[in-house]
Amino acid sequence: MEIPLLRISSRTAAALLVGGAFACTPADQARDSEMAGLDAEHVAAQLAKFVPTTLSFDESLLDERQKSVLKNLIQVSDHLDMIFQLQAWRGNSDPAAVLPPGQEAAHAYYKIMYGPWDRLEENAPFLDVGPKPAGAGYYPEDMTVEEFENWIVEHPEDDAAFTSYYTVIERTEDGGLEAVPYREAYQEHLAAAAELLREAAAKADNKSLRHFLELRAEALLSDEYFDSEVAWMRLEDNLIDPTLGPYEVYEDKLFGYKAAYESFITLKDPKETALLEGLAAHLPDLEAALPIPDEHKYLDRPFTSPISVVTQVYVAGDSRAGVQTIAFNLPNDAQVREEEGSKKVMLRNVIDAKFEQILKPIAQVVLVAEQAERISVNPYFTRVLMHELAHGLGPDYVTGQPDLTVNKGLKDKYSRIEEAKADAVGTHSLRMLAERGVYTQDFLEEIYIDHVADMFRCVRFGVGEAHGMGCLTQFNYLREQAAITHDPETGRFAADFEVMPGAMADLARHYLLLEATADYDGAVAFIEQYGKISPEMQDALDRLETVPTDIVPVFAIKEMIKDW
Numbered sequence: 001m002e003i004p005l006l007r008i009s010s011r012t013a014a015a016l017l018v019g020g021a022f023a024c025t026p027a028d029q030a031r032d033s034e035m036a037g038l039d040a041e042h043v044a045a046q047l048a049k050f051v052p053t054t055l056s057f058d059e060s061l062l063d064e065r066q067k068s069v070l071k072n073l074i075q076v077s078d079h080l081d082m083i084f085q086l087q088a089w090r091g092n093s094d095p096a097a098v099l100p101p102g103q104e105a106a107h108a109y110y111k112i113m114y115g116p117w118d119r120l121e122e123n124a125p126f127l128d129v130g131p132k133p134a135g136a137g138y139y140p141e142d143m144t145v146e147e148f149e150n151w152i153v154e155h156p157e158d159d160a161a162f163t164s165y166y167t168v169i170e171r172t173e174d175g176g177l178e179a180v181p182y183r184e185a186y187q188e189h190l191a192a193a194a195e196l197l198r199e200a201a202a203k204a205d206n207k208s209l210r211h212f213l214e215l216r217a218e219a220l221l222s223d224e225y226f227d228s229e230v231a232w233m234r235l236e237d238n239l240i241d242p243t244l245g246p247y248e249v250y251e252d253k254l255f256g257y258k259a260a261y262e263s264f265i266t267l268k269d270p271k272e273t274a275l276l277e278g279l280a281a282h283l284p285d286l287e288a289a290l291p292i293p294d295e296h297k298y299l300d301r302p303f304t305s306p307i308s309v310v311t312q313v314y315v316a317g318d319s320r321a322g323v324q325t326i327a328f329n330l331p332n333d334a335q336v337r338e339e340e341g342s343k344k345v346m347l348r349n350v351i352d353a354k355f356e357q358i359l360k361p362i363a364q365v366v367l368v369a370e371q372a373e374r375i376s377v378n379p380y381f382t383r384v385l386m387h388e389l390a391h392g393l394g395p396d397y398v399t400g401q402p403d404l405t406v407n408k409g410l411k412d413k414y415s416r417i418e419e420a421k422a423d424a425v426g427t428h429s430l431r432m433l434a435e436r437g438v439y440t441q442d443f444l445e446e447i448y449i450d451h452v453a454d455m456f457r458c459v460r461f462g463v464g465e466a467h468g469m470g471c472l473t474q475f476n477y478l479r480e481q482a483a484i485t486h487d488p489e490t491g492r493f494a495a496d497f498e499v500m501p502g503a504m505a506d507l508a509r510h511y512l513l514l515e516a517t518a519d520y521d522g523a524v525a526f527i528e529q530y531g532k533i534s535p536e537m538q539d540a541l542d543r544l545e546t547v548p549t550d551i552v553p554v555f556a557i558k559e560m561i562k563d564w
Contacts, residue, residue: 037128122464409518420470
C-alpha cells in the first residue's frame with residue numbers, strides 16, 4: 001500500500017515506538033489477530049534469538065552538569081529515533097494498523113525490527129503486509145528505479161537533489177516526483193532536537209563538545225553537515241562522546257543514496273583509547289601496502305584517524321534496528337574524509353557482551369576443537385578495530401572520475417561490498433602489521449581463527465543485511481581457495497594458516513578493485529557467485545540454534561535520568 005510521507009507532528013510521534021510497547025485501544029483488542037497473518041510460534045522463536053543485555057556505566061564519573069547534558073542528548077536521540085522509524089517504513093506512523101492486539105511477542109519483535117519485516121530473514125514479513133519496499137520510507141512505494149533514473153535524464157536540474165543523502169522523494173499531485181529536504185520532511189522533530197542540542201551546548205564545560213553541539217544543531221536545520229562533521233572529528237578531552245545525525249545508507253536498498261538518522265551516546269575511556277591511538281600512525285604504510293595498483297591508492301590523503309574506546313550508554317535510530325553495532329567509522333562524507341580523515345569508535349561494553357554471549361559459543365560449535373580453544377576477546381577487539389580503520393583505506397572516489405564517489409558508483413551494492421572490503425582489508429592489514437613486528441604470529445593466527453567464527457556470527461544477521469552478505473561472500477571465496485577447511489565427519493571448520501594470508505590479499509584486491517572502478521556489474525556477479533549459503537555452512541548454522549543471534553540493549557540510563 002502507498003503511504004504518503006508525513007511531516008512528523010507530535011500527534012504522529014505518539015503513534016511511533018520509542019521506549020515501550022504499543023498501546024492497544026479497546027477497539028484494537030477486539031480485532032482478530034488472524035487478520036495480521038501472524039505465525040505466533042515463529043515470531044516467538046525469532047524473538048528468542050535476541051538476549052536482553054543491560055548496558056550500564058559508572059554514574060559517579062559524571063557531575064551534575066554532565067548529567068544534564070546527557071539527559072538532553074537522550075531526548076535528542078529519541079527524536080532522531082522517531083524520524084528513523086518513518087525512514088524505515090512510512091507505515092510506522094500507525095503501527096496499530098498492522099499489529100495484532102495482545103500479541104506481546106509480535107509487538108516486541110516489531111520494536112526490535114523497526115517494522116513488520118524480519119531483518120534476519122532478508123526482510124521477510126512476519127505480519128501480513130507484503131514485501132518491504134526496497135526504497136524503505138525514502139521514496140514512493142510505487143516508484144521504480146527506471147522512473148527515478150528517467151526523471152533525472154529528463155530533468156537534469158534535479159540530479160543533485162534527487163541523489164542527495166538528505167532528501168526524500170515524494171509523488172506530486174500530477175503524478176511526478178519531487179525531492180523534499182530532510183529539514184522540511186522532518187521539521188518538527190529536527191527543530192526540537194536542535195533546541196535540545198543548544199541547551200546541552202550551553203551546559204557543556206568542554207569547549208570542543210560545546211562547539212560540536214552548536215554546529216550540529218545548525219546542521220539539523222540546514223542539512224549542511226560539513227562544519228559540524230569537522231567539529232565532531234576534533235572533539236578532544238571529552239568524557240561525553242556523542243555521535244548523532246544522518247549517516248549510513250544501508251536502509252536504502254534501491255540506490256544506497258539516502259542517509260538514516262542514528263545516535264550513539266557514549267562515555268570515553270581515555271586509558272583504553274590511549275593504548276590504541278598508535279595504530280593510526282601505521283595507516284600510510286597500510287594504504288601503500290594495499291594489494292592493488294598505485295593508481296587506485298590514496299597515498300597523499302590525510303591519515304588523521306582519531307580512535308575512541310567508549311562505553312555505550314544509549315543508542316537510537318538506524319544503529320538500534322535489528323543487529324546492534326559494535327564499532328563504527330565515520331563520517332561517510334567523502335569530502336570530510338579527504339580533508340580530515342575519519343574517526344573510529346569502539347563500543348567496548350557492546351563488544352565484550354557479544355563476545356561472551358555469542359561469538360565464543362559459536363566458536364565452540366563451528367570450529368575444530370584446537371582452534372576453538374584459542375578464541376579470545378583481544379583478537380576479536382583488535383580485528384573489529386582494524387575493520388573500522390580499513391573503512392578509511394582504499395578509494396573514496398572512482399579512479400579517473402574525481403566527482404563520482406564509490407558509494408554512488410556502486411549504488412545499492414555499495415554497502416555489501418564496503419563492509420566485506422573493510423573485513424578483508426582489515427585482516428590483510430593485520431598481517432602487514434605482524435610482519436612489521438606489531439603483532440606476533442600466534443596473535444595473527446588467533447585473528448584468522450576469530451574471523452572464521454565471526455563470519456558465522458555475521459551470516460546469521462541475514463544475507464539481506466550488508467554485513468551478513470559481506471561475510472558470506474568472504475567465507476565462500478576463502479573456502480574455494482582452501483583458506484578455510486572443512487571436516488565432513490565433524491562438520492567443523494578451521495583456518496589454514498599457510499593459505500589464509502595469500503587468499504585474504506586476493507580477496508581484498510577483488511573488493512578494492514570493484515570500488516576503484518565502480519564496477520557495478522562486477523559487484524552483482526561477485527555477489528551472485530559467492531553469496532549463497534552452502535549445505536555445509538547451513539549444517540553448521542543449524543547447530544547454532546541455541547546460541548543467541550544478537551543482544552537487545554536495555555539502557556540503565558533510562559532509569560537513571562528520572563532522578564537527574
